[in-house]
Every structure is written in C-alpha cells, then in structure tokens.
Amino acid sequence: MPTPTRPTSRKPLVFGLVVVLAAGGLGFVSYRATAPDGSGSGTSVVETTAEPDADTYAELAGLARRDPGDKLALGRADAPVVLIEYADFTCGYCGTFARETEPELIEKYVDDGTLRIEWRNFPIFGKESEAAARASWAAGQQDRFWAFHRAAYAEGGKGKGFGADRLRALARQAGVKDLDRFVRDTDGAAAAEAVAxxxxxxYGIGATSTPSFLINGRPVAGAQPTAVFTRAIEAAAADAANVGSAGDPAE
Incomplete structure (x- = not known):
C-alpha cells in the first residue's frame, strides 16, 4: 500500500529542533507546551540551535492557503503576514492563547490589514479532540467558526468536556442556526477529511505539541507572551515591506 503523502523537505526538522524565536538576540529556544504523551509542563526549556535556512522558511511560509473563502480564517487574504495556528480545542495552553493573546493580535494587526490568521485543526488528545475539531469545521460551514472558537475556549470550558451534547450546546451558543445540519456536518466525511x-x-512540519504556529514561515510554539507574537509579526511585516513582488528589494 502507498504511504500517506508527507512533505519531503527539511520542514519536519523545524519544530523538532527550533520552535521559538527568542527576544533580545538570544537566537532560538525550544518550548514544549502540550503534547499527546502528557509530558508538556507549560515551562520552557532553553536549547540553543542553529537557525534553519531561508529556503526552509520559504517552504513553511508557502503553507498559507490565502483562500478568500476559507471559513476558518480571519483577515485579508492578501495580508502581508499570515499566522497559521495549529491547535486543539481540548488543549489548556491553546485556550490561554485564545483568551489572552489572540484578541490583542486581532485588534492590533488583523483589523488594520497587516495580519491574517489561518486556523488548522490539530487534535492530538483523542476522541473528544477529534470531535471538537470536526464540530468547529461544521460551525464554520454556517460562518460561525470563530464564535464557536470563542465559546469552546471560554474560561472553564475545558472542564465541561466535548461530548455530543456539549458540542451541540456550543454550536447553539455560537449562533449556529441549523443545528441539525451542524450535527450532520460534524459526523460527515467532509469534516473528517478537512481535519485530517x-x-x-x-505532522508534516514536525509539530508534536499544541499550540504551534507559523508566522510567515517562522515557527513559534506554545502560548508565548503576547510580546513574542508582536515582535514576530512586526518583523515579518517589515520583511514583507522590503520585498518587491518579484522578490527584489522594494523601491
């Protein structure tokens, strides 16, 4: 049988070796947030490594879909900076990012056209993770993904679980109008394929924990302080401003 298609470049090395752009010129550090084996403690482990080369970053940046019809994205499709977020609705650190950092990034950068956020469902904690991921996609089919996202990540929400009744309640809270369709879509093949x-x-870029991010191809892992994201976004925006459409320095 043929094996599943995976990226064949150096991308899988990136999150395995270096995953956070550190402040103050310290280079890169690895940061383990949550992982399927439960080993994530939410604390950082500093590990100096060599920086990946420009070609690797360019390949990673190319994972941005920039689809104007993407129901799981926020911001202009042609925004100069794209943040790809790989997350799990049952992940506590993902919830921390969603409540404490993401709203600031939306207000500061998405609203002014600088940043686009593209969500990727990355369920790694079992059946409820998978079910919540499919349900979020189903909510998105009725243009309520981000409302579902807010409801699912509300303070204390993780402890209520993500069983079928809970997911339906979240959809109702998110303003999903056709709940019967929501249930059908959640259980359908299209949702499973989108999540897969x-x-x-x-997995193709080597991400093994949640949340993990790419900001114009630069990896960041964990619910880092907001300042880490603002520095990375502003650096990416500055780089984009200095590159012409053909890849030459802008006039």
Missing part, C-alpha cells in the same frame, strides 16, 4: 488534511500538514 490539517493534521497531516502539522
């Missing part, structure tokens, strides 16, 4: 595609992309 996102998972494959995450």
């Amino acid at each position: 595609e996102d998972q494959e992309q995450a």
Whole structure:
C-alpha cells in the first residue's frame, strides 16, 4: 500500500529542533507546551540551535492557503503576514492563547490589514479532540467558526468536556442556526477529511505539541507572551515591506 503523502523537505526538522524565536538576540529556544504523551509542563526549556535556512522558511511560509473563502480564517487574504495556528480545542495552553493573546493580535494587526490568521485543526488528545475539531469545521460551514472558537475556549470550558451534547450546546451558543445540519456536518466525511488534511500538514512540519504556529514561515510554539507574537509579526511585516513582488528589494 502507498504511504500517506508527507512533505519531503527539511520542514519536519523545524519544530523538532527550533520552535521559538527568542527576544533580545538570544537566537532560538525550544518550548514544549502540550503534547499527546502528557509530558508538556507549560515551562520552557532553553536549547540553543542553529537557525534553519531561508529556503526552509520559504517552504513553511508557502503553507498559507490565502483562500478568500476559507471559513476558518480571519483577515485579508492578501495580508502581508499570515499566522497559521495549529491547535486543539481540548488543549489548556491553546485556550490561554485564545483568551489572552489572540484578541490583542486581532485588534492590533488583523483589523488594520497587516495580519491574517489561518486556523488548522490539530487534535492530538483523542476522541473528544477529534470531535471538537470536526464540530468547529461544521460551525464554520454556517460562518460561525470563530464564535464557536470563542465559546469552546471560554474560561472553564475545558472542564465541561466535548461530548455530543456539549458540542451541540456550543454550536447553539455560537449562533449556529441549523443545528441539525451542524450535527450532520460534524459526523460527515467532509469534516473528517478537512481535519485530517490539517493534521497531516502539522505532522508534516514536525509539530508534536499544541499550540504551534507559523508566522510567515517562522515557527513559534506554545502560548508565548503576547510580546513574542508582536515582535514576530512586526518583523515579518517589515520583511514583507522590503520585498518587491518579484522578490527584489522594494523601491
């Protein structure tokens, strides 16, 4: 039998070796947030490594879909900076990012056209993770993904679980109008395929924990302080401003 198609470049090395752009010129550090084996403690482990080369970053940046019809994305399709977020609705650190950092990034950078956020479902904690991921996609088919996202990541929500009744309640809270369609879509093949595609992309770059991010191809892992994201976004925006459409320095 043929093996599943995975990226064949150096991309899988990136999250395995270096995953956070550190402040103050310290280079890169690895940061383990949550992982399927439960080893994530939420604390950082500093590990100096060599920086990946420009070709690797360019390949990673190319994972941005920039689809104007993407129901699991926020911001202009042609925004100069794309943040790809690989996350799990049952992940506590993903919830921290969603409540404490993401709203600031949306207000500061998405609203002014600088940043686009593209969500990737990366369920790694079992059946409820998978079910929540499919349900989020189903909510998105009725243009309620981000409302579902807010409801699912609300403070204390993780402890309520993500069983079928809970997912339906979240959909209702998110303003999903056709709940019967929501249930059908959650259980349908299209949702499973969409989630599997996102998972494959995450595993293909070597991501093993949630949340993990790419900012114009630069990896960041874990619910880092907001300042880490703002520095990375502003650096990416500055780089984009200095590159012409043909890859030459802008006039």
